[in-house]
Amino acid sequence: MAPRVLVSDELSETAVQIFRDRGIEVDFQPQLGKDKDKLLEIIGNYDGLAIRSATKVTPKLIEAADRLKVVGRAGIGVDNVDIPAASRRGIIVMNTPFGNSITTAEHAIALMFAVARQIPAADQSTQAGKWEKSRFMGVEITGKTLGVIGAGNIGSIVCARANGLKMNVLAYDPFLSEARAKEMGVTKVELDQLFAQADFITLHVPLTDKTRNIISADALKKVKPGVRIINCARGGLVDEAALAEAIKAGHVAGAGFDVFEVEPAKESPLFGLPNVVCTPHLGASTNEAQENVALQVAEQMSDYLLKGAVSNAINMPSITAEEAPRLKPFIRLADVLGSFVGQVTDSAIKEIEILYDGSTAAMNTKALTSALLAGLIRPQVSDVNMVSAPIMVKEKGIILSEAKRDKSGVFDGYIKLTVTTDNQTRSVAGTVFSDGKPRFIQIKGINLDADVGQHMIYITNTDVPGLVGFIGTTVGNAGVNIANFQLGRSIQGGDAIALLYVDGDISQDLIKALEAHPQIRQVKPLAFNVE
Numbered sequence: 001m002a003p004r005v006l007v008s009d010e011l012s013e014t015a016v017q018i019f020r021d022r023g024i025e026v027d028f029q030p031q032l033g034k035d036k037d038k039l040l041e042i043i044g045n046y047d048g049l050a051i052r053s054a055t056k057v058t059p060k061l062i063e064a065a066d067r068l069k070v071v072g073r074a075g076i077g078v079d080n081v082d083i084p085a086a087s088r089r090g091i092i093v094m095n096t097p098f099g100n101s102i103t104t105a106e107h108a109i110a111l112m113f114a115v116a117r118q119i120p121a122a123d124q125s126t127q128a129g130k131w132e133k134s135r136f137m138g139v140e141i142t143g144k145t146l147g148v149i150g151a152g153n154i155g156s157i158v159c160a161r162a163n164g165l166k167m168n169v170l171a172y173d174p175f176l177s178e179a180r181a182k183e184m185g186v187t188k189v190e191l192d193q194l195f196a197q198a199d200f201i202t203l204h205v206p207l208t209d210k211t212r213n214i215i216s217a218d219a220l221k222k223v224k225p226g227v228r229i230i231n232c233a234r235g236g237l238v239d240e241a242a243l244a245e246a247i248k249a250g251h252v253a254g255a256g257f258d259v260f261e262v263e264p265a266k267e268s269p270l271f272g273l274p275n276v277v278c279t280p281h282l283g284a285s286t287n288e289a290q291e292n293v294a295l296q297v298a299e300q301m302s303d304y305l306l307k308g309a310v311s312n313a314i315n316m317p318s319i320t321a322e323e324a325p326r327l328k329p330f331i332r333l334a335d336v337l338g339s340f341v342g343q344v345t346d347s348a349i350k351e352i353e354i355l356y357d358g359s360t361a362a363m364n365t366k367a368l369t370s371a372l373l374a375g376l377i378r379p380q381v382s383d384v385n386m387v388s389a390p391i392m393v394k395e396k397g398i399i400l401s402e403a404k405r406d407k408s409g410v411f412d413g414y415i416k417l418t419v420t421t422d423n424q425t426r427s428v429a430g431t432v433f434s435d436g437k438p439r440f441i442q443i444k445g446i447n448l449d450a451d452v453g454q455h456m457i458y459i460t461n462t463d464v465p466g467l468v469g470f471i472g473t474t475v476g477n478a479g480v481n482i483a484n485f486q487l488g489r490s491i492q493g494g495d496a497i498a499l500l501y502v503d504g505d506i507s508q509d510l511i512k513a514l515e516a517h518p519q520i521r522q523v524k525p526l527a528f529n530v531e
Helices: 013-021 036-045 059-064 081-088 101-117 121-126 153-164 179-183 193-196 219-224 241-246 287-307 324-344 365-378 390-396 467-477 508-515
Strands: 004-007 025-028 048-051 070-073 092-094 145-149 169-174 198-204 227-231 252-256 277-280 349-358 399-405 411-422 425-434 438-443 446-451 457-462 484-488 495-502 519-528
Touching: 004 013, 004 036, 013 025, 013 287, 013 446, 025 241, 036 059, 048 287, 059 081, 059 390, 070 252, 070 287, 101 121, 101 153, 101 198, 101 227, 101 277, 101 287, 145 153, 145 399, 153 169, 153 179, 169 179, 169 193, 193 219, 198 365, 198 495, 241 252, 324 365, 324 411, 324 425, 324 438, 324 519, 349 365, 365 390, 365 399, 390 508, 438 495, 446 495, 457 467, 467 484, 467 495, 467 508, 508 519
Parallel strands: 004 025, 004 048, 048 070, 070 092, 145 169, 145 198, 198 227, 227 252, 252 277, 349 399
Antiparallel strands: 349 411, 411 425, 425 438, 438 446, 457 495, 457 519, 484 495
């Protein structure tokens, strides 16, 4: 059955047609996002939801979305989507961070010019029949110092444009390397240095606990007198009341704001102040940007629903369309390894260690880890998946560590999982052969080579004569056929394991019959999804 996508906000017809051309059934209801009751009523019928800003994806809506696998936001901001609630339900949330980058950067530059030359006020005065030439004395951009807070996607474009305007560009970004700063033609500085030297400051960071009020009342005491401040990123990055006081005091010469702490902004401390230019969140409002983000979200959602490719997801590692087919059998392997340990572990998990050896170390290990954690948790939480599993592990306070190393054995690459509980440590390793099927290659440090089947029996025992015959006879007497029987031991007469791949369901009576042997310490029925 073809996936179904609901478009509940305004998207272009071209974007809607992308879904159709890719074989996805699309329901285009661009006004539905404003009717939360109707949306709640029908959301359970869809695998995907494409939105802009009008649709509010609340916990209540997510709870009703039984089939929903992906929410795609045509735009960069996902303030209207409850990310934690979506993640717990295993719903991928995507945005389109690059579709409006140029448009937003250009708007920041436009506001900088508007503030530097007082263009809006001069326009209003002139059209009112005044000729106040001496009133509107501006400043040149050339040769001035621009301080860019956040040198990521949009910030880097602003830096490039500012270089073209012959400005001296300072950049503050904790993630910006010296090499990258040199490549961009900017000087990497600390925040206080930027405040002290910049003639213009422009912000291009997300709103987080760390960036909220990054330009605060205290910060404004450190800025260069006569500075002009531009914000086209997010409301809340600047303390608007403190900035208004700094403008009234003459310490700050002007400001250009496209975003506000409360939107729609019906009022603000900045409104009505001299040389303050305000626009109603127009950063992404160009025909090109609106079309770009719509097309991008349609492509991204289609790739995920049809191929399993994940791009620009807020709560899931990216998996490109090119790597998805190659990665798929190893995601399956990771899930199997996690599921094995999850099914044989009865006590609370304290620590998880994952080793990627050889070729697996060069793969998308974030995606592999997510799959492994999903398999590990699934025996306790049946509806967990690659999105929700990492969150559950974190919420439980489990220590998670990963390691990568070059090829160390006979296999081109393998994954090893070690789990520590209050009582014991368990480990399992596996690989994928050329047939694309997962294989167990080590359990409890004991080497073996075992297929993965839908129904399996895992036995730990002491290595003694006659035990193999007992197991075979007992399973046969229960009317269960053995498809594959793999054995392994540490040393002669020491710890041993048996892994049986059987054709039918495993009854409790069979488990009890096997446990009756004095040298068998543990018997665990296992079930794996082999699709």
